[in-house]
Amino acid sequence: MATVSPCIPHSQTTCGSLLQELQIIWDEIGESDRDRDKMLLELEQECLDIYRRKVEKTRKYKADLHQLLAEADAEIADIFSVLGEHTSFSRGKGTLKQQMSAIKPMLEDLRLKKEQTVSDIHPSMTDPANGQSKSISNDTLAKLTRVIDSLRQEKQKRLLKLQGLGRMLIDQWDLMDTPVDERNKFDHVTSLIACTVDEVSKQGCLAIDIIEQTEVEIERLNVIKASKMKELVFKRQSELEEIYRGVHMEVVSDAARENLIHLIESGNVDLSELLSSMDDQIAKAKEEAVSRKDILDKVEKWRHVTEEEKWLDEYEKDENRYSAGKGVHKNLKRAEKARIFVSKIPSIVESLITKVKAWELERGVPFLYEKAPLLHTLEEYTVLRQEREEEKRRCREQKRLQEQLAAEQEALYGSRPPISKKPLGQSANTNNTVGTPVGRRMGTPLSRHGLSTGKERRESGRVNQAIPLNYVALPKDDSVHRGN
Known part of the structure; x- marks a missing residue:
């Protein structure tokens, strides 16, 4: 009967208990020590990667808190300037969250005072009894000047903020090849990148909610980028390899991709x-x-x-290239x-x-x-x-030399004479006098081995040295008979 590994309750699950359960399962499977060590190393590496990502996320959160505190300090200083106050403010000591908790109520209170000051300035310019303008004191003019300067600084600050966010949007879009229709949703932000303060006049284009929407979109794109980064890296690698192949340059594709995978998974880049x-x-x-x-x-x-x-x-x-035929x-x-x-x-x-x-x-x-x-x-x-x-x-x-030699041999010896017709009843290849075969008396050593006379003539240039120089064909007469 098969043994069943003990199941550990979820509420009591720890790293140690999971490792213990894993050891039991390995024992049941019969996993080798080498494979166990390999899997444990992989688990350790995965744990390190998780911790590393968490550290990176926490480090970014810390940087964001520092940025928020710095912006809050700057805004408080601006409001004090508008109100004509020279009060110094310190957010005290403690953790970053404690400092944020201390500065937040102070900042909200100062914003309300600033809005009240602006509201007080406009009614002071009109006599409530008859609705006519009245003289403005120097103190009122000074407050009005401070308000205008503060609003101009705020406009400049918001414009710079949106311009920076717009550039970040474009970088993210280009990085991930974002479609045009998605980019068009933030045209009202990216169109401000090249504008000066005086050129920006559309109502609400620098509103806080627009800045917040843009920041949310950038955060969303950052999440997508993190999940697609490996895909983007290999897309760039494929583009690089395609360029190399197109110009017949060496491409070490497998090694390059393994190196990229190692860099990405290590988290060190x-x-x-x-x-x-x-x-x-x-x-x-x-x-x-x-x-x-x-x-x-x-x-x-x-x-x-x-x-x-x-x-x-x-x-x-x-x-046969000159033979008649198709093509x-x-x-x-x-x-x-x-x-x-x-x-x-x-x-x-x-x-x-x-x-x-x-x-x-x-x-x-x-x-x-x-x-x-x-x-x-x-x-x-x-x-x-x-x-x-x-x-x-x-x-x-x-x-050329073979053809020349063949021509000289033909000129020297001439063509082979045709075989004469014999009287009826006489052998066509036997002499009347001594009965010598004509082929034996007139042929070459090659013809004695059975080669045809036609081929013998074609290859006369090759066998001409086998023909005796004092060879003379005997006349076909009846001198022997006459001697008798």
């Missing part, structure tokens, strides 16, 4: 900085691709011409064009070598094409082609 670094690599790759384009175009032309050269070599080896006319035309292309190969290769040398001299690195130095490939090709051309020249010379 800022993903935004990693993406920025990859964008720089992409920009450099595009720049190098442009510098390689002219050479690569010539390489493609050279490869096309060498393919035609190969086809032409095979075509000229075909003894003969097209092949003849292609062969004619191929010969023109092949004649240009030396100049194409020479021009390509010159450009590669200039490129390497300018950059101080070899020009690689499919992981191999292109200059070495071209020089090797040049040597091999010269060897092939020399071999072709030797073959042509040998063939």
Whole structure:
């Protein structure tokens, strides 16, 4: 009967109890010590990653609290200036949350006083008895000036805040390729980026609720970015590899991706900085691709011409290339064009070598094409082609000498005389006098081995040395009979 591992109540679950349960399960499965150690290391790494993310989140929260406290201090100082007060304020000591708790009521009270002061200034300009304007005291003018300055500073502050948020929005959108329709929802924010304070006049465009909505959107995008960052990194890597492949540069895809995975999972790299670094690599790759384009175009032309050269070599080896048949006319035309292309190969290769040398001299690195130095490939090709051309020249010379020797032999010995007709009843290949076979008396040593006389004539250039120089064909007369 199978044993059942004990189930630990959820309320009592701890790391130690979970590890104990895991050990029991491993024992039941029969897991090896090596696999257990490996899984424990993975668990430890996952725990570290969770702690690291929590620390990063807490560190950001701390920075946000510092920022809020600094903004509150600045706002309090501004309100004191508007009210004409020279009171100093200290938020005291304690934790950041305690300081926020201390400063919040003070800030709200000062905001109410500021609004009351502004409200008091306007009625003071009008006589409530008859509704007519009355003279304004210097004190009122001073308060009004302070209010206007304060409002101008607040406008400037809010504009700078929204401009910064707008830039952050655009960066996030570009990073994650956000669709245009989603971007249009915050046009009223991004349109302020290039504006000055005096150019901003639309009512409500700098309202607090707009700032808060923008901050919420940025926070939402940050959450999405964190979940999509790995996808974005590999998208950049794919783009980089595609550029490299397009210009025949070496791509170490697997190793690069493993390195990226290790960096992301370790948590020791800022993903935004990693993406920025990859964008720089992409920009450099595009720049190098442009510098390689002219050479690569010539390489493609050279490869096309060498393919035609190969086809032409095979075509000229075909003894039936002139035989009537389908496609003969097209092949003849292609062969004619191929010969023109092949004649240009030396100049194409020479021009390509010159450009590669200039490129390497300018950059101080070899020009690689499919992981191999292109200059070495071209020089090797040049040597091999010269060897092939020399071999072709030797073959042509040998063939010419063979044809010349065959012609000389034919001129010296002439064609084989036809076999004369014999009287009826006489053997066609036997002499009347001594009965010697004509084939034995007139043939070559090769014909004695059964080769036909037609082939013997075609190969006379090869067997001419086997024919005796003092060979004379005997006349076909009846001298023997007359002697008798």
